[in-house]
Every structure is written in structure tokens, then in C-alpha cells.
Amino acid sequence: MSSQVNDDTKIRRVPTNEELKEFEFIQVLNEDPRTKTANILGKLKSSSEEPKDAILLLEKSHFGNQELPILSKERILQWIATDNNDIYHWYNGLLTKDEKFPDFKVTLIWPATETHIRKYSFQPRFLIRETPHIYETIVKPYIESIPPNRIQWVYNILSKKSESERILLEVEEESTGFILLPDMKWDTVTLENLYLIAIVHRRDIRCIRDLNDSHLPLLKNLRRQILQFVPQKYSGIRSDELRLFVHHLPSYYHFHVHVTHLRNDTIAGGIAIAKAYLLDDIIENLEKFAQDYYKKVTLTYILGENDPLFPQMNDIGARVTVDV
Amino acid sequence: MSSQVNDDTKIRRVPTNEELKEFEFIQVLNEDPRTKTANILGKLKSSSEEPKDAILLLEKSHFGNQELPILSKERILQWIATDNNDIYHWYNGLLTKDEKFPDFKVTLIWPATETHIRKYSFQPRFLIRETPHIYETIVKPYIESIPPNRIQWVYNILSKKSESERILLEVEEESTGFILLPDMKWDTVTLENLYLIAIVHRRDIRCIRDLNDSHLPLLKNLRRQILQFVPQKYSGIRSDELRLFVHHLPSYYHFHVHVTHLRNDTIAGGIAIAKAYLLDDIIENLEKFAQDYYKKVTLTYILGENDPLFPQMNDIGARVTVDV
Incomplete structure (x- = not known):
């Protein structure tokens, strides 16, 4: 087995939480406010090597079926009133933290190739x-x-x-x-x-x-x-x-x-x-x-x-x- | 001015945070996992009166422009690994709580009429x-x-x-x-x-x-x-x-x-x-x-x-x- 293969094997392991925390943002490749998705490019380093390109495909989570009935009483941490008119009242809000109801899901592609970057970028x-x-x-x-x-x-x-x-x-x-x-x-x-x-x-x-x-x-x-x-x-x-x-x-x-x-x-x-x-x-x-x-x-x-x-x-x- | 008008005026005030917390869930009227939106029906009571129908039009917030560059270092509180295959790694995650980056926006319609309920309900x-x-x-x-x-x-x-x-x-x-x-x-x-x-x-x-x-x-x-x-x-x-x-x-x-x-x-x-x-x-x-x-x-x-x-x-x- 060549050292090339060894390197390859090494990079394909799961990144640690410390490594993830050190993800270096480069740029937004594409995003869609309607679906609350964003693709971002950055660098992620494995301990012993040069940082490699990494892509995060982010998507906000939908409200869950178990979450909606208890939303107001248990899930909403804070209502922030922004405006109101007659019977209409607008707010922003924060939810409580709960692993059962994650805020987002994400696919990490690491190491990412040029082809991946092109695939997940905005294209005129x-x-x-x-x-x-x-x-x-x-x-x-x-x-x-x-x-x-x-x-x-x-x-x-x-x-x-x-x-x-x-x-x-x-x-x-x-x-x-x-x-x-x-x-x-x-x-x-x-x-x-x-x-x-x-x-x-x-x-x-x-x-x-x-x-x-x-x-x-x-x-x-x-x-x-x-x-x-x-x-x-x-x-x-x-x-x-x-x-x-x-x-x-x-x-x-x-x-x-x-x-x-x-x-x-x-x-x-x-x-x-x-x-x-x-x-x-x-x-x-x-x-x-x-x-x-x-x-x-x-x-x-x-x-x-x-x-x-x-x-x-x-x-x-x-x-x-x-x-x- | 009749007492009817007085009642009307009373109900059109902004609900207090305590009242919002007591929103009683009745049912989901409609939802769309693609856009992360959900319309829910419930009852909200004003202190002195019978509870009235209220509709919450909920929408998860999009990732913000200021949020994406600092996402990994400052905004992500927790990565929860779910699966991985070769260079693909899947996670759920929790974000830190920050009023600058709300989790959701919502329109509260209160009191809501039958017409409102029909308008925001799923229609075959x-x-x-x-x-x-x-x-x-x-x-x-x-x-x-x-x-x-x-x-x-x-x-x-x-x-x-x-x-x-x-x-x-x-x-x-x-x-x-x-x-x-x-x-x-x-x-x-x-x-x-x-x-x-x-x-x-x-x-x-x-x-x-x-x-x-x-x-x-x-x-x-x-x-x-x-x-x-x-x-x-x-x-x-x-x-x-x-x-x-x-x-x-x-x-x-x-x-x-x-x-x-x-x-x-x-x-x-x-x-x-x-x-x-x-x-x-x-x-x-x-x-x-x-x-x-x-x-x-x-x-x-x-x-x-x-x-x-x-x-x-x-x-x-x-x-x-x-x-x-």
C-alpha cells in the first residue's frame, strides 16, 4: 500500500468537534432564503496536514410534528415584538435548546474537489x-x-x-x-x-x-x-x-x-x-x-x-x- | 359608544408575554417542510374575557449574511453527527441563542375569524x-x-x-x-x-x-x-x-x-x-x-x-x- 493511499485513508476519517470548530470560512457559494438553505465553502484542517477545502450544505430544520403542539408553552424561549396593526401582531423569536429538535441539518463534504465546488455554486x-x-x-x-x-x-x-x-x-x-x-x-x-x-x-x-x-x-x-x-x-x-x-x-x-x-x-x-x-x-x-x-x-x-x-x-x- | 365597541377595542391590544405563553394549541392548519412554514390554530385569552381564536403563521429564519462567516466559530453550539460515508458527513446541530439572529418569525392573528382560519388552512x-x-x-x-x-x-x-x-x-x-x-x-x-x-x-x-x-x-x-x-x-x-x-x-x-x-x-x-x-x-x-x-x-x-x-x-x- 502506497503512502498516497495512506494519506487518502487518513483524510477520509470523521473530523473531530475541535476541527469542526476551526472551519475557516471562505465564501458563500449559493443560498436560498425561501428554503432556508446555504452552501458555504471553507477550509478544514486535519491535525497533521494542510487544511483542505470543505463545503457545508446547510438547511434550517422544519418545525416538527411533536414540536408544534407544545411550541408556545415549552419551545418558545422568547417573543420579540417587532410591529402590530389591528389584529395582526409580528414577532421574531428564539427557541429553547433541545437536541430532540435540532436547529439545522448539514452535510459536510471534506475534502471537497473543484467539481463539488462547481456543483454547489450559483451558476448564471x-x-x-x-x-x-x-x-x-x-x-x-x-x-x-x-x-x-x-x-x-x-x-x-x-x-x-x-x-x-x-x-x-x-x-x-x-x-x-x-x-x-x-x-x-x-x-x-x-x-x-x-x-x-x-x-x-x-x-x-x-x-x-x-x-x-x-x-x-x-x-x-x-x-x-x-x-x-x-x-x-x-x-x-x-x-x-x-x-x-x-x-x-x-x-x-x-x-x-x-x-x-x-x-x-x-x-x-x-x-x-x-x-x-x-x-x-x-x-x-x-x-x-x-x-x-x-x-x-x-x-x-x-x-x-x-x-x-x-x-x-x-x-x-x-x-x-x-x-x- | 356601545360596550360592544369597547370590547372590540380591548381585544385589539397587544397580548402580553404571559398571555402568549398560555396560547392553547388546537391544530395544525397547514405546513410546508420545504419552506419551513407552519400555520397553527389555538386559543389565546385576554385577562378578563373568554379565550378567542388565534392563528400563528410561523416561519423559520434564513441564515443571515452576517451569520454565515462566523457560523462555525461563534454560532454553532453543538454538532450532532448522524452518519457518514467516504467524504460525506451528516450532522444535526444547535445554534447559540442570540436576539440578533432569531430562530423564527411569526405573525399572530388575534382574534381570528372563520375567514382567517379558512384562508390559512390546507385546501384539497x-x-x-x-x-x-x-x-x-x-x-x-x-x-x-x-x-x-x-x-x-x-x-x-x-x-x-x-x-x-x-x-x-x-x-x-x-x-x-x-x-x-x-x-x-x-x-x-x-x-x-x-x-x-x-x-x-x-x-x-x-x-x-x-x-x-x-x-x-x-x-x-x-x-x-x-x-x-x-x-x-x-x-x-x-x-x-x-x-x-x-x-x-x-x-x-x-x-x-x-x-x-x-x-x-x-x-x-x-x-x-x-x-x-x-x-x-x-x-x-x-x-x-x-x-x-x-x-x-x-x-x-x-x-x-x-x-x-x-x-x-x-x-x-x-x-x-x-x-x-
Whole structure:
């Protein structure tokens, strides 16, 4: 075993409380006042070595179920009145200290690499307009350049080489069939956070652009089977509480449909316009307006500066401008 | 002055800290783990009277700018390790108590009425499909039944009887003109939370359903003028950071366009599919696919149980079902 490996082993131990206390703040990478989360970069040293980059992914804790009933009597240490108007009274407040009700949760990444730092940093984002021409000349060649093994994991699911125990529903038919399974983001327990993914068996649809009226049987089959199956499997969920949608750009180029509960808005970006397309709207457009709607349409979406497509999109002038 | 009025005056005073401590919990009305907010109902008594209903609208505080740099050294009282894997280390933690950094902010509504309780309670919501037929027979008559004075405030803005000092831009032209002003939800300072509303001068467009290709000059003028004006007015905002969209159902039936910064996702529901329609997509549909696209299309959206339209929509079978 080389000394390199030894070093590696050493740094991967759990930092002590004294070391944590000495975390040297460098900068805020990103934060979101709405969700009360902040990513910060700093240095953490292990006793014998140079300090290494460390990232803290911080999130304030939610009020707990056991906490709310006793809040006022036992948990609130101090009310600090700030203003009032008629029946409205505003306060800030401090809670008592209790390990049972932590103030925050945090993930420490240590040592952190450049990739981690980029991943958890704010990234400038731009609205771009993907015309059919831009799709053909930039996006489609990009999709075709992605090594096929990048979606080997999808094929492993479809051929049941992996995750087969997680499959909730399989419809085997070649042109309209699919596999339905829980998304990794779902705990599979909290119904109102339900998040499933339906992955189609056929391999010839890379994204929404490839859809035409010949796919209506597939799209309608997905819709019907999912709306039928989910309320049967999870009593307490109604079919009119399910949001079925597709992303463009998707995170991988094999056609799949997202299935979430209406109340699941922990995925705010994921259900926003300029990213998500309702399956019902897709069916409407192909059936009622144009058999090649998604070949002809200009799609508007958000692209981050770090996206591999961004440089070319920028060069060709795809960013939203005053002219339509 | 009647004793009733006296009683009223008495209850509208600020509750004492002792009274707050005696808040009697009844139930959780609504909560959102993502935003760390909870609405709870209880009873609060004023010394001489019967306890009255009181609502607490609680929200955890965000990490502050002054807090993050000193977090580890001065603010974190205790790290509680929960798990670790390779370079990832998870903790819960407690913060030190400091009035400068409150744990939560809260609005107390006291005494609260039934209306307040309903407003802050969870409301069951349903996905419904508004076919052209359902629009004609249920929604349109409903819109026409709304007393015109309900949007008098809009006409007051357009005729500059009110809020005229808030106007940012006016384009006076009768058929393509509009007034642009900040939405009440925007503090008018934080650029990344920018939220403006463009209200058109013409009074003949009630909602997206009324739009056809004859309105393309209006829609394109809105787009062009707004994308030109906002970056001039607020340096630091680019035109490709602006999201222009329309709601259906809107909150009032006079055509208006929402203008927000891409980073403003504090309005998660407001930019979600099945609610928001990108102005660029509306233009695409009218220009490229059908001059009467919004007359023909079936629109899918979320309706709450308390919505005045819900009972009729429910009766006619508009809720999403397995059949398309």
C-alpha cells in the first residue's frame, strides 16, 4: 500500500468537534432564503496536514410534528415584538435548546474537489430559444455525441439487470410499454411527495422533439395506465392529484415521464414553465394542432453557463432577445 | 359608544408575554417542510374575557449574511453527527441563542375569524380539464357574472386615478398599449426578486381564452417593450433573465402579463405548469399552429375545493380521469 493511499485513508476519517470548530470560512457559494438553505465553502484542517477545502450544505430544520403542539408553552424561549396593526401582531423569536429538535441539518463534504465546488455554486442562467434550426444543428448533434454507455443504467432497468425489485408496474408491449418505478428523490412513504418515473421500452425517442402523432398510442397508454395504477397502489391518492410531465431539456435522452403528487412542490424548478411540459398538453398539441408540433415549435428554456450546450447556443445567438 | 365597541377595542391590544405563553394549541392548519412554514390554530385569552381564536403563521429564519462567516466559530453550539460515508458527513446541530439572529418569525392573528382560519388552512386541490365546452358553459358565464366593480381598481390604475406614482412605463396606444408597474409582492429593491405586472389598456380580453391571432401585435409589443425597458431601468438585469407569463385561471379577468426574474422562485406555484403560460409559447401557438389555438385547446389546471367554480366543475365531471 502506497503512502498516497495512506494519506487518502487518513483524510477520509470523521473530523473531530475541535476541527469542526476551526472551519475557516471562505465564501458563500449559493443560498436560498425561501428554503432556508446555504452552501458555504471553507477550509478544514486535519491535525497533521494542510487544511483542505470543505463545503457545508446547510438547511434550517422544519418545525416538527411533536414540536408544534407544545411550541408556545415549552419551545418558545422568547417573543420579540417587532410591529402590530389591528389584529395582526409580528414577532421574531428564539427557541429553547433541545437536541430532540435540532436547529439545522448539514452535510459536510471534506475534502471537497473543484467539481463539488462547481456543483454547489450559483451558476448564471439564461433563457434561450431553441428554434427547430437550432435543435437540428446544435442540440441533436450534441445528443448523438453522448456516449451510449451514459444511459446503460436505463437499459439495465429495462432489461431488469438492476433495480428490478423496485419496479412498481411493467407494461411489456414493445411500442407502448414502459416500466414505472419510484424516483430516487422519493422516500416511497410520504404520499404527498410521491415521485415516480415511467421509462418507455422503445429506444427511438430521445426527447420531446422526436414525438409526433404516431406516438399518441404510447402517450395515451402511459397516461391511462399510470392514472389507473397509482390510485390502486397508493390508496389516498386520486388520479386528479397526479401531475404527469416531461422535461426539455431532459437529464438523459431516453423518453421518460415524471409522475408527481400535486402537493409535491419540493421540486419547484422541475414543474416550472420553460422546463416542464404537461403530458396532457403534449397529447393536445399532437392530436389537435399539428402531427409534427414538436418538430416545428420553438421551445424556450433555461440554460446554465456550465451546461455543455451553452457555448454553442451563445455563439449562435439563441439567448432571448428583444426581437421575436 | 356601545360596550360592544369597547370590547372590540380591548381585544385589539397587544397580548402580553404571559398571555402568549398560555396560547392553547388546537391544530395544525397547514405546513410546508420545504419552506419551513407552519400555520397553527389555538386559543389565546385576554385577562378578563373568554379565550378567542388565534392563528400563528410561523416561519423559520434564513441564515443571515452576517451569520454565515462566523457560523462555525461563534454560532454553532453543538454538532450532532448522524452518519457518514467516504467524504460525506451528516450532522444535526444547535445554534447559540442570540436576539440578533432569531430562530423564527411569526405573525399572530388575534382574534381570528372563520375567514382567517379558512384562508390559512390546507385546501384539497384537484386537477381539472377545461375543455372548450366547459369554458363556454361554466367558466365564461362565471366570468360574466362577476360584478364589474370587482376590477374597478384595475381601471383606476389605467386611468391614473390611483397608484399613478408607481407606474414604471406606459405605452398609450389603444390596442397594443399597457401600463407596467411593480407587483405588490416585490420590495422594488432586490433585483433577483423582480416582479412586475403589465396591464393592457384594452378592456375586451378577459383571459387567455379570448386571445387569437389578431392579438399578436399586442402580445409582441408587450414582449418587445418589456424586454427593452426592464434592463434599461434596472441595470444588472438582462432580457434573457426575464420570465413573461400569463395565468389561467387568472386572479382577475382583465388581461395582464406577469414579469419576473428567473431567480425569483419564491412564487413556485405561480410559474408552474398547469397554471402559468409563457408569453413566448402563446405567441408560438397563435402564430404557428392555430389562429384560434386558445379557443380550441383543452386547458388542464388545479382548482381548490373552495374555488367558486369547483362545485359546477365537479358536477360536470371536469376532474381528471383515466379517459382522455
